[in-house]
Amino acid sequence: MLWLGTIIEGVLLGGLYALFAAGLSLVFGIMRLVNLAHGDLIVLAAFAILSLTTWLGFDPFLAALLAMPVMFAAGFVLQYVLLNRTLGRDLLPPLLVTFGLSIVIQNGLLEVFTADSRRLRLGAMETASIDLGGNLAIGVIPLLTLGSALAVILLLNLLFYRTALGRAFRATSDDLEIAQLMGIDHHRIYAIAMGIAMLVATIAALYLGIRANFDPTIGPARLIYAFEAVIIGGLGSLWGTLAGGVIIGLAQTVGAKINPEWQILAGHIAFLAVVVLRPRGLFPRALD
Amino acid sequence: MLETRGLTAYYGDFQVLYGIDTTIAPGETIAIIGANGAGKSSYLKAITGLIRAEPASVRFEDRPIGALGAANILKLGIAMVPEGRRLFSSLTVEENLLIGRYGRDTDGIWSLDAIYALFPALKQRRTVPSHSLSGGEQQMAAIGRALMSNPRVLLCDEISLGLAPIVIRDIYDAMPRIKQNGTSIVLVEQDIVQAMKVADRVYCFQEGRVSLSGRPAELTKDQIHLAYFGR
Numbered sequence: 001m002l003w004l005g006t007i008i009e010g011v012l013l014g015g016l017y018a019l020f021a022a023g024l025s026l027v028f029g030i031m032r033l034v035n036l037a038h039g040d041l042i043v044l045a046a047f048a049i050l051s052l053t054t055w056l057g058f059d060p061f062l063a064a065l066l067a068m069p070v071m072f073a074a075g076f077v078l079q080y081v082l083l084n085r086t087l088g089r090d091l092l093p094p095l096l097v098t099f100g101l102s103i104v105i106q107n108g109l110l111e112v113f114t115a116d117s118r119r120l121r122l123g124a125m126e127t128a129s130i131d132l133g134g135n136l137a138i139g140v141i142p143l144l145t146l147g148s149a150l151a152v153i154l155l156l157n158l159l160f161y162r163t164a165l166g167r168a169f170r171a172t173s174d175d176l177e178i179a180q181l182m183g184i185d186h187h188r189i190y191a192i193a194m195g196i197a198m199l200v201a202t203i204a205a206l207y208l209g210i211r212a213n214f215d216p217t218i219g220p221a222r223l224i225y226a227f228e229a230v231i232i233g234g235l236g237s238l239w240g241t242l243a244g245g246v247i248i249g250l251a252q253t254v255g256a257k258i259n260p261e262w263q264i265l266a267g268h269i270a271f272l273a274v275v276v277l278r279p280r281g282l283f284p285r286a287l288d
Numbered sequence: 289m290l291e292t293r294g295l296t297a298y299y300g301d302f303q304v305l306y307g308i309d310t311t312i313a314p315g316e317t318i319a320i321i322g323a324n325g326a327g328k329s330s331y332l333k334a335i336t337g338l339i340r341a342e343p344a345s346v347r348f349e350d351r352p353i354g355a356l357g358a359a360n361i362l363k364l365g366i367a368m369v370p371e372g373r374r375l376f377s378s379l380t381v382e383e384n385l386l387i388g389r390y391g392r393d394t395d396g397i398w399s400l401d402a403i404y405a406l407f408p409a410l411k412q413r414r415t416v417p418s419h420s421l422s423g424g425e426q427q428m429a430a431i432g433r434a435l436m437s438n439p440r441v442l443l444c445d446e447i448s449l450g451l452a453p454i455v456i457r458d459i460y461d462a463m464p465r466i467k468q469n470g471t472s473i474v475l476v477e478q479d480i481v482q483a484m485k486v487a488d489r490v491y492c493f494q495e496g497r498v499s500l501s502g503r504p505a506e507l508t509k510d511q512i513h514l515a516y517f518g519r
């Protein structure tokens with residue numbers, strides 16, 4: 001029964017990693033942009049939510065809802081004004097620019113919010129759990145995290161496969177030159193994609209801030225988990241990204257169960273094992 | 289309607305077109321023939337905005353459009369069937385057709401139903417991924433995709449390349465119906481016989497220049513041979 005609890009905990013933790021990774025996966029899938037500032041943008045969103053809760057006294061969920069359109073706009077502008085200029089045949093410029101952006105965001109947040117650890121407060125709900133009997137209980141917040149991850153990935157898939165915008169996303173990803181011939185303004189498409197990635201990042205930030213302490217410098221560590229989830233799942237596959245998140249979450253909780261020191265290491269080992277066995281990930285979508 | 293005047297084009301420092309003059313009237317079909325590397329595809333790319341040209345060197349209804357990007361060119365009503373079909377591989381056949389009207393959603397005779405009536409083979413296969421189509425079906429889908437924007441000028445780049453003669457005939461049989469509502473067509477073809485059959489006028493390109501032009505009936509084999517090969 002103890003192991004069952006560990007496994008449930010791992011799957012639920014995977015929901016958080018999937019939320020970290022979904023935006024990264026989306027952006028990479030559409031425009032082959034590796035956004036090294038993704039983790040820092042999540043932390044930025046967490047501070048945005050924190051500001052709304054402390055200054056205006058909102059509940060974190062309401063604050064996240066209000067932060068979402070702001071983060072969408074920020075993502076849109078960031079892509080349209082800055083990142084679109086870096087995209088091209090050479091993969092290096094976007095890496096350098098997003099790496100620099102990561103440093104700028106971290107230092108900007110340090111200036112404004114100092115290096116103190118923060119947390120989003122929810123009161124009793126933070127520790128609330130559902131009793132399953134037999135010494136098993138599921139935390140409400142972890143359950144909400146996984147539920148949100150499932151909902152996000154389901155909605156993103158509906159967007160991708162059921163709407164005209166989704167067709168334009170896939171067409172642009174398939175063949176940029178021909179997409180332009182179809183009248184698709186790829187710069188605008190990329191900006192919308194980054195805006196959506198920031199919407200998802202805001203949801204990720206909400207759960208990150210409720211479940212653990214955060215400070216301006218923790219972005220890169222979140223980025224690693226997100227990367228691993230994307231690679232395990234296979235580039236460009238959103239369900240794969242969810243699976244990747246769950247695999248890392250499981251490996252971490254099982255590793256920690258065996259020996260608490262192994263938690264982080266076990267996640268990375270699971271990642272390396274998948275890369276060795278399936279170099280293209282579990283569910284590769286892109287054929288090229 | 290569509291005109292190029294002294295059109296030049298470059299890939300980086302490398303010049304590929306050296307002053308191309310062409311005109312296309314409404315409802316007219318012209319064919320561009322020429323050997324590999326003569327500049328036929330570059331000519332289409334310059335018109336569609338995939339390579340930028342001098343603003344006044346491409347004119348559409350007396351508007352200079354040479355400097356516009358591809359998305360804006362499509363909005364004017366100039367659509368292209370690219371060489372090698374290049375359907376979107378992660379989209380189904382029907383999605384490929386639908387994306388054809390993403391940038392230009394205008395009323396006109398071309399709709400999904402009209403495309404399926406033109407190419408019945410596509411209708412049965414509309415839900416399959418585009419890469420599982422045969423070469424001929426892919427070409428039909430690529431033509432349908434371009435028609436979905438109800439273009440006023442349809443540019444076709446090597447639509448018979450790599451297809452069996454019987455399939456080529458099927459595809460060319462559709463041309464009269466495409467022309468019916470006054471759509472102008474520019475055919476880039478290596479198959480001279482095919483081009484001569486359907487075109488009102490022919491331009492022959494050689495090394496980035498127009499080496500010959502005229503109505504098919506007025507051109508002799510020797511003239512074409514000389515214009516095509518240069519000797």
